[in-house]
Amino acid sequence: MFRSIRTAKTGSRRAHPLLEVLEVRTLLSTALSDLGPLVNVTGINTTVNAVGTEFVSGAGNRAFLLDTNGVFHNLGTLPNAIDSFATGINSGGKVVGYSTISGGGGGGGGGGSGLPQGFLYSNGTMTALGTLGGSQSVANAINTTGQIVGWADTSNGQRQDAFLYSGGQMTDLGGLPGDSISAANAINDSGQVVGYSEPGGGGGGTNYSIHAWLYSAGSMTDLGTLSGSQSQANGINNSGQVVGWSSVATGGDQAFLWDKGTMTDLGTLPGEGDSVANSINDLGQVVGTASNGGGIGGGGGGQAADHAFLYENGVMTDLNSLLPPGASGWVLNTATAIDNQSQIAGMGTYNGDTHGYILDLSPLGSQGSTTTTALQASAPTSVYGQPVTLTVTVSPAAGGSGTPAGTVTFFDGSASLGNAQLNSGTASLTISNLPVGSDSLSASYIGNLQFGASTSPATDVTVQKDTTSVSLKSSLKSAGAGQLITFTAIVSPSITGGGTPTGSVTVMDGLAPLGTFALSGGVAFFPISTLSIGLHTITATYGGDPDFLGNTSSALHETITHVKYGTRTMLTTSAISATVGHPVTLTATVKSTGPVSGSPTGTVTFTDNGTTLRTISLSRGKTTLKTSSLPVGTNRIQVIYSGDKYFNSSMSLFLVETIEKPKKKAK
Numbered sequence: 001m002f003r004s005i006r007t008a009k010t011g012s013r014r015a016h017p018l019l020e021v022l023e024v025r026t027l028l029s030t031a032l033s034d035l036g037p038l039v040n041v042t043g044i045n046t047t048v049n050a051v052g053t054e055f056v057s058g059a060g061n062r063a064f065l066l067d068t069n070g071v072f073h074n075l076g077t078l079p080n081a082i083d084s085f086a087t088g089i090n091s092g093g094k095v096v097g098y099s100t101i102s103g104g105g106g107g108g109g110g111g112g113s114g115l116p117q118g119f120l121y122s123n124g125t126m127t128a129l130g131t132l133g134g135s136q137s138v139a140n141a142i143n144t145t146g147q148i149v150g151w152a153d154t155s156n157g158q159r160q161d162a163f164l165y166s167g168g169q170m171t172d173l174g175g176l177p178g179d180s181i182s183a184a185n186a187i188n189d190s191g192q193v194v195g196y197s198e199p200g201g202g203g204g205g206t207n208y209s210i211h212a213w214l215y216s217a218g219s220m221t222d223l224g225t226l227s228g229s230q231s232q233a234n235g236i237n238n239s240g241q242v243v244g245w246s247s248v249a250t251g252g253d254q255a256f257l258w259d260k261g262t263m264t265d266l267g268t269l270p271g272e273g274d275s276v277a278n279s280i281n282d283l284g285q286v287v288g289t290a291s292n293g294g295g296i297g298g299g300g301g302g303q304a305a306d307h308a309f310l311y312e313n314g315v316m317t318d319l320n321s322l323l324p325p326g327a328s329g330w331v332l333n334t335a336t337a338i339d340n341q342s343q344i345a346g347m348g349t350y351n352g353d354t355h356g357y358i359l360d361l362s363p364l365g366s367q368g369s370t371t372t373t374a375l376q377a378s379a380p381t382s383v384y385g386q387p388v389t390l391t392v393t394v395s396p397a398a399g400g401s402g403t404p405a406g407t408v409t410f411f412d413g414s415a416s417l418g419n420a421q422l423n424s425g426t427a428s429l430t431i432s433n434l435p436v437g438s439d440s441l442s443a444s445y446i447g448n449l450q451f452g453a454s455t456s457p458a459t460d461v462t463v464q465k466d467t468t469s470v471s472l473k474s475s476l477k478s479a480g481a482g483q484l485i486t487f488t489a490i491v492s493p494s495i496t497g498g499g500t501p502t503g504s505v506t507v508m509d510g511l512a513p514l515g516t517f518a519l520s521g522g523v524a525f526f527p528i529s530t531l532s533i534g535l536h537t538i539t540a541t542y543g544g545d546p547d548f549l550g551n552t553s554s555a556l557h558e559t560i561t562h563v564k565y566g567t568r569t570m571l572t573t574s575a576i577s578a579t580v581g582h583p584v585t586l587t588a589t590v591k592s593t594g595p596v597s598g599s600p601t602g603t604v605t606f607t608d609n610g611t612t613l614r615t616i617s618l619s620r621g622k623t624t625l626k627t628s629s630l631p632v633g634t635n636r637i638q639v640i641y642s643g644d645k646y647f648n649s650s651m652s653l654f655l656v657e658t659i660e661k662p663k664k665k666a667k
Contacts, residue, residue, distance in 0.1 A: 032327050035066065035356030043089040044337045044345040050358060051086035051095050052345075061085060063097050063121070075121050078128050082114055086121075087150075088141040095121040096139035096148050099128075118150050118165075129165050132172050139165070141186045149184035149193050162195050162215070173215055176222050184215070186235045186279075192216045194233035194242050212244050212258070223258050226265050231256070235279040235286075239419060243277035243286050255288050255311070266311050269318050277311070279337045283446050284407050284419070286311035287319075287335035287344050308335035308346050310361070313405045313421070319344065319359060332357060370397040371404050375443040375456040384436050384466040384547045385498015391428045392420075392443040392456065404451040411442045432498055434463045436547050465544070467494045468501055470553040472540045480563030481533050482646045484597040487526040487556075489540035491519060493548060503545040510537050529597045531560045564648050565594030569604070569641045571652040580659050583628040588639040590621045592647060602644040608635050630659045 035041060039061055041052035050066040056074065063075040063086035077084040081099040088096050100114035118129040118139035129148065131137045133155030140150040148165040154172070162173040162184035173193065175182030180200035187193045197220075198210035212223040212233035225231040228247025235243045242258040248265070255266040255277035268275035272290035280286045292305045308319040319332045335346040342361035347354060371394050378389040394404040403425045410417040410429050420427035422445075440458045447453035468491050475486040489505040505524040507514045509531070517524040524540075536558040544550035567590050574585040590600045599621035606613040606625050616623045618641075635657040643649035 031360050032323060032330070033070075033358040033360075034350065035358065037353060038064075038347070038356035040085075040336075041345045041347055041356040041358075042087050042336055043095075044339050044343055044358065045089050045091050045093070046339045046341045046343075047091070047093070048343060048358065049089055049093050050345050050356075051089045051097075052356060053085045059083075063095070063099075065089070065093075065095055065121070076126060078117055078119055078126060081117070084119070084126075087139060090142045090146070091144050092146075093122075094142055094146060096142045096150070097121070098138040098150075099126070118148075118152065120148060130170055132161060132163060132170060136160075137163070137170075138183075140184060143187045143191070144189045145191075147187055147191060149187045149195070151183035151195075159200075162193070162197075164191075164193060164215075174220065176211055176213055176220060182213075185233060188236045188238045188240070190216075190238065190240075192236055192240055194236045194244070196232040196244075197222075212242070212246070214240075214242060214258075216240075224263060226254060226256055226263060228253075231263075233258070234277060237280045237282050237284070239282065239284075241280055241284065243280045243288070245276040255286070255290075257286060257311070267316055269307055269309055269316060272307065275309070275316075278335060281338045281340045281342070283340060283342070284312070284421070285338055285342060287338045287346070289334045289346075290316075290318075306333040308332040308344075308348070310335070310338075310344070322359070322361065330357075332359065335359075369400040369402065369450065370452045371395060371400075371445060371447070371454040372397055373408070373443055373445045373454045373456040375410075375441060375459050377441060377459050377461050380460070381462045381464065382434065383464050383495055383498075384434070385432055385493055385495035386466075387430050387432045388434055388461060389428055389430045390417075390441060390443070390459075391426065392445075393426050394422055394445045394451075394454065395425060396451065402450065404445065404447075406451070407446050409444045409446070411444065412439050417441075434461060436463050436465050438462050465547060465549045466498060468492060468542060468544075468548050468551045469494070470505070470540055470542050470551045472538065472553040472556045474538070474556055474558055476558075478559040478561060479531075480561055480565070480594070480596065480646075481531075482529055482565075482596045482598040483563075484527060484529040485531065485558065487528070487538060487540070489517075489524045489526070489542070489553065491522050491524075491542045491548075491551075499547060501542065501545060501548040503543050503548075506541045506543070508539045508541065514538075531558065533560050533562050535559050563594075564643075564646060565592045565596050567591065567600055567641060567643070567647050567650040568593050569639055569650045569652040571637065571639045571655045573637070573655055573657060576656070577658040577660060578630075579662055580630075580632050581628055583626055584630060584657060586625045586627070586637060586639075586655075588616075588618075588623050588625075588641075588652070590618060590641045590647075590650070596646070598646065600641065600644060600647040602642050602647075604642070605640045607638050607640065613637075630657060632659050632661055634658055 039053040043051045054064050056062045061083040063084040065073040078099040082102045084099040086095050086097040098116040098118050100116050102114050115136050116138050118137035120127050132152040134153030137152035138150045139148050142148045152163050153160045160181045162182040164171045175197040179197040182197040184193045184195040193215040210230045212231040214221045226246040227249040231246035233242050233244040245253045246256045248254050252274045255275040257264045269290040272292050275290040277286050277288040290307050310317045329351045332348040335344050337345045344359045348357050374393045376391050382388050392408050405422050408427045409419050420429050439461045442456050442458050444455040471490045473488045491501045500522045504516050504518050506516045507526045538556045540553040542550045570589045572587045578584050588604045603615050603617050605615045637655045639652040641650050
């Protein structure tokens with residue numbers, strides 16, 4: 001946590017207004033930092049870089065970055081822009097927002113006049129993100145991997161759509177069915193995006209509806225509402241929990257938490273009517289604003305009547321009740337962002353003047369009662385895919401009292417297995433995909449304002465490979481020689497739910513391997529048409545993989561009989577008439593008329609009016625005869641197929657080939 005706000009005289013750093021006052025007020029305690037008079041504070045990361053907007057005398061609104069040393073950096077604007085606004089920051093210090101270009105009527109970006117253009121600020125350079133073909137865009141959030149979300153208009157100006165910007169490419173996410181306006185407000189590190197969608201043409205009317213949505217794996221899902229008709233999603237954490245606001249049947253708006261398909265009403269603070277949730281961290285802590293009516297920051301007394309809140313473990317707490325000693329004169333009005341270190345950014349009033357602030361809850365939490373965390377597994381050994389239940393108990397240290405509440409994270413080494421909420425000091429997690437081998441499991445309690453964090457000793461669980469069964473099926477129980485047969489091998493785990501065997505299966509004919517084939521979804525297919533006449537003993541052997549043991553199927557007996565299949569012989573010519581001495585190409589094709597995939601072999605004989613022209617061997621059921629020795633007149637050409645071991649003989653229809661004398665030249 002930075003302890004003072006300083007200025008620099010060189011580079012992009014600039015003196016901040018009212019420096020002398022800030023130098024005093026920022027040292028209220030290690031828990032509250034006064035950022036001074038600002039327009040807005042919109043984002044914070046775990047290294048306590050904050051971003052937002054301030055008013056610069058003679059220049060207008062400017063996006064700012066507050067670094068870890070407490071120094072304000074004016075981020076400037078895009079070329080030909082009149083102002084700029086920062087909306088988000090990631091863990092790497094990259095900033096997003098928008099800068100308004102002079103001219104035009106402005107858009108949904110809010111603030112300033114002109115056309116908003118989304119930007120990315122990185123390493124001292126502000127870069128425009130472009131649009132979806134139109135003239136406006138706004139960037140609202142950026143995740144750890146650098147993916148950016150916001151909204152932009154399309155080329156025909158008929159739509160304003162949410163976008164995902166990644167790798168230099170802006171992708172249109174569209175909107176909910178029937179809507180022509182959408183915007184993305186937040187994105188987590190898995191690329192899940194949240195925002196809102198609404199019909200075009202403005203609000204109002206009984207049919208007007210703005211709805212929160214979640215975009216994941218290429219699909220947009222309507223999150224619904226609490227009991228009213230409208231909702232908006234503002235934040236999402238890496239567990240996929242979503243926060244925002246929804247209208248309710250009794251009137252007004254209420255903050256919500258959406259988790260695994262369920263939307264929960266978070267209520268509001270005592271004496272307040274409306275609430276909105278703005279941000280949620282990976283610990284499940286939610287921050288937002290409660291108002292006494294007229295909308296957040298609106299009527300009923302204006303912003304001074306708004307109070308920032310923290311929602312944790314089912315309880316909404318007024319942030320003003322957590323202010324440290326020495327913070328008299330402060331009212332924390334809005335909370336816009338919270339990071340994974342429980343540091344909250346927002347806006348408040350100090351003796352009636354609007355100031356930005358950062359409230360750090362971690363010092364308060366670290367002063368809580370110490371705890372001990374114990375972890376127990378349902379069994380010391382397991383088989384891959386077998387459910388293992390991990391139970392954790394968090395207790396006050398010796399001499400302490402009360403029951404710890406909050407979130408516990410389970411680990412296998414350094415890999416997170418998942419989170420669970422304490423209930424009466426205990427929590428459990430059942431997991432079926434512990435990796436094969438010796439797993440060192442632990443549980444970490446993150447603590448809260450009353451109890452300090454603690455981590456359990458490691459608990460070892462040994463996971464063995466699961467056994468498998470292999471079944472083998474044939475498309476035909478018996479077949480004729482040359483007929484196509486497909487063998488299907490299915491490899492199944494003994495314990496369902498643990499995964500699907502991978503690797504390959506080798507098909508054997510007695511002791512002779514026929515081929516090795518990769519499994520896909522636990523299934524391998526082996527087509528063959530070359531089994532010899534007689535009885536074959538077919539088996540399939542699975543070689544195993546890192547999680548599953550190998551096995552061999554029961555024997556399958558396949559009988560191949562000697563069968564001759566019918567054929568059809570066809571004859572074509574390159575020209576039905578030709579001049580004597582000019583070559584003609586005759587093509588013979590022999591096909592099977594039976595249920596067999598192979599091609600007839602052997603020979604065909606070309607005849608002309610019953611006289612043999614030539615006998616030629618087939619290649620893949622086909623051959624040609626090129627001749628220029630056909631006599632003048634009408635030639636009745638026919639092809640006779642001799643048959644082979646598997647195919648009966650046949651003959652083509654007659655083909656009439658006319659050979660003419662050369663025409664005499666006119667004198």
